[in-house]
Amino acid sequence: MDQLTWTPPSVEINGKAYQLRRLGIMDVLALGRIYASCQARQALQIHTLFKGEEVSVNMLGATLIGALPFEGDAIIKFLSSLIGVEAEDFKDPNKFPLGAELAIIGKLIEHEDVLAFFERVREIARSPAFARLTSSQKKSTGSKGKRDGQTPKS
Numbered sequence: 667m668d669q670l671t672w673t674p675p676s677v678e679i680n681g682k683a684y685q686l687r688r689l690g691i692m693d694v695l696a697l698g699r700i701y702a703s704c705q706a707r708q709a710l711q712i713h714t715l716f717k718g719e720e721v722s723v724n725m726l727g728a729t730l731i732g733a734l735p736f737e738g739d740a741i742i743k744f745l746s747s748l749i750g751v752e753a754e755d756f757k758d759p760n761k762f763p764l765g766a767e768l769a770i771i772g773k774l775i776e777h778e779d780v781l782a783f784f785e786r787v788r789e790i791a792r793s794p795a796f797a798r799l800t801s802s803q804k805k806s807t808g809s810k811g812k813r814d815g816q817t818p819k820s
Contacts, residue, residue: 703733
């Protein structure tokens with residue numbers, strides 16, 4: 667993506683337009699921490715992230731919305747940084763009324779950087795090398811002879 671031709675998405679909140687900034691590796695790390703924290707709480711299932719065709723930008727939006735009750739402060743920090751405002755200002759409902767977070771998430775999933783990132787993730791998820799990494803290496807074998815069938819409890 668050429669820096670000179672990149673146009674940032676913009677979102678209007680409470681009558682004011684905000685441009686979303688470029689995204690980079692630090693954003694992936696921040697979102698990864700949010701996702702991992704929620705997955706540890708079993709609010710989200712990490713295995714759904716890498717199912718080939720299911721990997722989508724919609725998953726990012728659903729993840730952020732689903733993570734709000736668990737990682738609200740981290741999400742506020744992330745979303746406010748996207749539009750270049752302080753997290754404390756973002757918490758002010760007179761400046762950012764209810765629904766502002768959803769408007770930003772909606773624009774985030776349309777962001778050119780996010781679309782490019784998820785296309786690369788889909789490519790990796792479809793690769794034979796990734797399939798080998800995520801599949802079980804050893805097949806389970808059945809019991810034979812006297813050990814066939816139900817075993818007695820100890």
